[in-house]
Amino acid sequence: MWRGSIIDKIMEIEIMPLIKEKKDIDFEQVTTNAVELAKRQFKFSEQKLYRIKENSESKVGNDYCILDIHEANVPYTEEQLQNVYDSVKQIIIGIPEIKMPNGETVLTFLKKASFIVPNLRGWSFEFENIRISPQIDLFMFVENKAVVLDWKVSESAVSDYSRQLVMGGITVMDTYRKKSEAGTGKRLTFSDIRLLEVNLFKKSAVEHSFNKEVVNECVDYIYxxxxxxxxLTEGKSFDQLNIEDFPITDKEGTCFFCKFRPLCAHILTNKNQYHEETYYNSFQAEQPA
Ligand code: SF4
Structure with missing residues (x-):
């Protein structure tokens, strides 16, 4: 996950600004900058500087990072750490080789873009009192089409991010509907919006469908x-809920990928009681001498 966040950050602060300015990109230099950023983030996390109240993410900026190996003492090896740096290098240096489904390189495609907004947060749509605010890695217009693009570094062969992109598409469509009503933009139809997933690790690019059927399916899923x-919650707030009223999942596979697994195991083995200090000490006890 950390590797993914470093790559996202580098795309946002180094690569996309150069593409926006139609400048050449020295990928060797970007690779060096990315590893330096990763090392600074590691140091920030290692020194637990995020625990200092004044060090908010907005104040610290790109170096802000909290790694579970420091915050929760999750064990790691120097080799694993080196693997993250090596993998970041490999991913960035491989970007020029990635091709779009039509055969042109991703870089050629990006260079045709106008109105480029990396890491778009802020836009949302509301449906049945549910507000959905997806994070869009990259929003832009290419050849008169609005493009919602997501960078991935997943190694899994079965990951499906299409629904996430469809939510991005719905958000763009709804934002432009509001713009057209306010007279500040034109309404976009399904065929005006493209959804692209670029996997930087696998060096592949996939286009996902965006039409009425996939939007209906996605909206049903959200609903x-x-x-x-x-x-499950009967509309109660978090404070009013009792953990004992909820069963754990019966699917082991879900637990395998769950990022709350250590916390969940700790709570279960302690009869649903949670005490922060005991939890941290349990990690400490597991650390090799
Ligand atoms: S590990 Fe995660 S998925 Fe599994 S029961 Fe605990 S919270 Fe649920």
């Missing part, structure tokens, strides 16, 4: 999930 949550 069913929000209804499930509502049914």
């Amino acid at each position: 069913l999930n929000s209804e499930d949550i509502e049914l």
Whole structure:
């Protein structure tokens, strides 16, 4: 996950600004900058500087980082750390080789873009009192089409990010509907919006469909999930809920990928009791001497 966040940051602060200014990119230099950024982030996390109240993410900027190996004492080896740096280098240096589904390189495609906005947060759409605010890695216009693009570094062969991109597409469509009503932009139809997933690790680019059917499916999914949550919580706030009222999942696979696994295991083995200090000490005890 850390590797993914370093790559996202480098795309946002180094590569996309150069593309925006139609400048050549020295990928060797970008690689060096990315590893230096990763090392600064590691140091920031290692020194636990994020615990200092004044060191908010907005004040510290790009070097802000909290790694579970420091905050929760999750064990790691120097080799794993080196692998992150090596993998960041490999991913960045391989970017010029990535091709779009039509055969042109991703860089050629990006250079045709106008109105480039990396790391678009802020835009959202509301449906049945549910507000969805997806993070869009890159929004731009290419050849008169609005493009929602997501950078991925996942190694999995089965990951499916299409729904995430569809949510981005709906957000763009809704934002431009509001713009057209306010007289500040033109309304976009399904065929005006393209959804692209570029996997920088696998060096592949995939275009996902954006039409009425996929939007309906996605909206149903959001609605069913929000209804499930509502049914489970009966509309109570977090403070009013009792953990013992909820069963754990019966799917082991879900637990395998769950980022809350250490915390969940700790709570289960402690009869649903949580005490912060005991939790941290349990990690400490697991650390090799
Ligand atoms: S590990 Fe995660 S998915 Fe599994 S029961 Fe705990 S919280 Fe649920």
